[in-house]
Amino acid sequence: MAAALSRALKLPGKKGSALGDYDPLTQADSEDESEEDDLVLNYPRNGLGRDSCLGAGSSKLRGRRSGRLVGAEDEAQEDEEDEEEEDEDEWRERLPSKSRQDRDDVKGSQYWSQRDSGRDRSGEDRGGSGSLGGAGPGAHSAEAEQKKLRRKNAVRSVFFLVPLVSAMLVVLLCAFLIPCRKGELEKRLQWERALGDAGGVTPPALALWDVDGDSVEDVLLAVAEWTNDTRPAQRSKIYSAVALSAVSGRVLWTKVMAESVMYIQCGPQNSSQPAPVCLLISKSIIMAVNGTTGKNLTSVQLKNIESQAVLLPDLQGDSVPDLLIATMPEDKVQPEDEHLDLYLTLISGLTGGQLGRPVPFNLTGQGKLIGPLLHETQRGAFYILFGLGNVEAISLCDIYIRATGKMPVTQALRIKDPKWEELRKTNSSFIDIYRGSEQVEFMFPLAAGFGNNRNTLDTVSNLNSTRSDWVLVYNSSILSVLRQRDMHKTWTFSSPPIHSQPAAGHFNDDGILDLLFQHSANGVMEAQVIDGATGKLLWSAEFVCPRLVLQTSAISTSPGQSAFLFWASEPINALKNVTKTTVAPGEPLIRKLFLLHPVYPTVLLELASTTDTTVTSAVSYQERQKDASYITVSSRPTPDSEPSARIVKSMSLRAAILKAQIVRLGESSKTGTSVKPGALEVDKFFRRLTFKRQ
DSSP states (O other): OHHHHHHHTTOOOOBOSSTTOBOHHHHHHTHHHHHHHHHHHTHHHHOSSGGGSOSTTOHHHHHHHHHHHHHHHHHHHTTSOHHHHHHHHHHHHHTTTOOHHHHHTSOHHHHHHHHHHHHHHHOOOOOGGGSTTSOOHHHHHHHHHHHHHHHHHHHHHHHHHHHHHHHHHHHHIIIIIHHHHHHHHHHHTOEEEEEEEOOTTOOOOEEEEOOSSSSSOEEEEEEEEEOOOSSGGGOOEEEEEEEEOTTTOOEEEEEEESSOOOEEEEEOOOSSOOSOEEEEEOSSEEEEEETTTOOEEEEEEOSSBOSOOEEOOOSSSSSSOOEEEEEOOTTOOOGGGSEEEEEEEEEOTTTOOBOSOOEEEEEEOOSSEEEEEEEEOTTSOEEEEEEESSEEEEEHHHHHHHHHSSOOSSGGGGOOOHHHHTTBOTTOSOEEEEOOSSOEEEEEEOOTTTTTSOOBOOHHHHHHHTTSOEEEEETTTEEEEEOTTTOOEEEEEEOSOBOSOOEEEOSSSSSSOEEEEEEEETTEEEEEEEOTTTOOEEEEEEESOTTOOOOOEEEEETTSSEEEEEEEOSBOOTTSOGGGGSOOTTSOOOEEEEEEOTTSTTEEEEEEEESSEEEEEEEEEETTTTEEEEEEEEEEOOSTTOOOEEEEEEEEHHHHHHTOEEEEOGGGGOOSOOOOOOHHHHHHHHHTOOEEOO
C-alpha cells in the first residue's frame, strides 16, 4: 500500500538512506498488492475489453505496466552515481527490444519486483538468466507462485462456500422439514387399534399419562382376551394392562395380571423412582409398575378391594405422598340389613407396604359405595369422605392414629376444623355430610376437568379437587351443589333420571363452573346445561338415543369458555312428531359425537358417527399443538357369533372440527336467542378454535 500511495502522489517510491535505493522490505510487502494497485491507477488506460483481463495472456496490461516502470526508473536514475548510469543505459536498450510474445511469458509486477530487489541487494549486472529475453528460473518461479496463489484462492473459496451451503441447508430444514414433521405428528395422533375381547358394555379401566417422555399423554387400558385353544371348553381369559403410545397407537408394554384390572392410576415420579409410577389395582392386589417399562416395582396383597387409590399428604415425613384404599371383609354382610363393614387401609407411597393395620368402619345405608374422597377444609384440615348411599366424613388424623397407634409426624395432619367437628355425631367418629331418604348416585368435586380423566395421582390436580364444593346427584333425578364450608345446598334442580356423571365446564362468563348432563325418559334423551351459580337451565336439546349411557366431557378453549362433548343420535326438531324419529326395531343405532360451544348455542358440530357402542372415554391434551385428543373405548360386533372386539380410538379434535358437519338445533334449544349465525361465520370461528388444559 505504501508503494501505491507513493505512485499516486507521483513520488519515485519509498527510498532508503541513499537516493535511488528502494527499500527491499517495502518492495517485498507490496509484491502481492502491486498488481491490484497498478490496476486501480491505470484503470482508464486498461479499459474493459477482452484484452484487459488479468489472465496469463494479458499482454497489453503487462506491456503498459512495463513502460510505466521504465519511466519510474528514469526518474530514479537521474539521482544515481555516474558509474551506475552505464548499466541503466544498457538495461534501457534491452527493454524496447523485447517482443510482446516474450513479455507475455512473464508476470510483469512479480518479475520487476524480483529484478529490482536483486539489483538493490547485489548491485551487479542484470544480464544472464534474469534478463527479459530468457525463460530462466524467474519465469518458472512466477508460474509456481501463480499456481500457489490459485490454490490459495481455491481454499478460500471452499472455506466460504461450505458455511454458506450449510446455512442454506439449515434454512431449508427449518422452512420445510419441521412443518412436515408437525403435520405428520398431527396425522399420527389419529389412530385405531383392536385389543382383546370387549367383555360386554362394562367400562374397562382407563388412564392417561405420559409414560414414554414425548410430552403427550399415553393411554393405559385394562385388556381381557381369550386363549388360542381350539376347544371352546378349554379356553380361558388372559388379563393384562397395556400401555399404548398416544402418537401412533403402538403397544409400549404389556403387563399380564392374575385377575381383571379394575383401576389404573399413574402419578409423577419422585427422587427414588425417576420414571412415572402406575398402580394396577385388581380385586386382591395393588401392583406398582414402572410406567416406562411396565416392570414390577412393589405389590400389596389385600382382600376385596372396592375403590381406587386416594392420594394423601405425606404421612411419614419421607416427602412422598401416601395412599388410601377401601376394602371389605371376605364374609361381608349382605345389604339387606343396611349394615356394611368397610376397611380403610393406608399404604406407603415410598415402599408400597401397609401403614399399620386396616381401620374398620360400620356403614349404615343402601346403594352404591361413595368415595373415598380426600377433602381439605379452609382451615387446612384433612378429612376422608365415604359412605353407602349416604356420605360421611372422618378426620385423616383419626384414621392414622387408629391404624398405627401414634400421632402423625407432620403437624399439618393434626389439624381439625372446628366447624366440621361441630357436625360430629354424639359418641361417634363420623361427621354427617349428607344423609337422607334418597340414595346418593354420584358425588364428585366441582373442579374443572375432574370428569375427563379422574384416575390420576397428580398432586396438582388432586389439590384443586380437594378444596372445592361438591356436586351431589341423589334419587337418580335431583342435582345439587353442596358447599364445603357448611354442607348446605346452594341450589337444587330436578330432572328425569340421570344415568351418567355430569361434566363441569364454563358455559357462561360468570367464572363459576356449569354442569352438562344427560337424562332419558319416554324414549327421548335430553342434554341440559345447568348454571353452577343458580341452578337455572342455560341450554337444552332433545335427541333420539334412549339406550346410550356415556359420561360427557368438558374441554377448555381459547375464548375462555368450555366446549362440551357428548354422544347422542339425531336431534329432535320441536316441530316434528317425536314418534316419527324413533329407531325401528332391528335397525342399527347410529351414535354421533357432538360438540357444543356456548358462543353458538344453536349450532352443534357432528364430529363423528359410528355403530360401535362406546363404553368409556377420556380427553388427552397436547400443549404444543394447542389441541386435544378424544380417546374412546368401544365394543364392536363381529360376524359368526364371535365375541365383540374392543376398539381403542384416538381422534384429534381440531382435525375432526375441520371435517365436521354443522347441525342446527332451531328454536327448541331454549337458548333465548333468535339470531341465526351464518355458515361462513360459524366455520371461521371453529377453524380458529384451540384447546387448552383447564
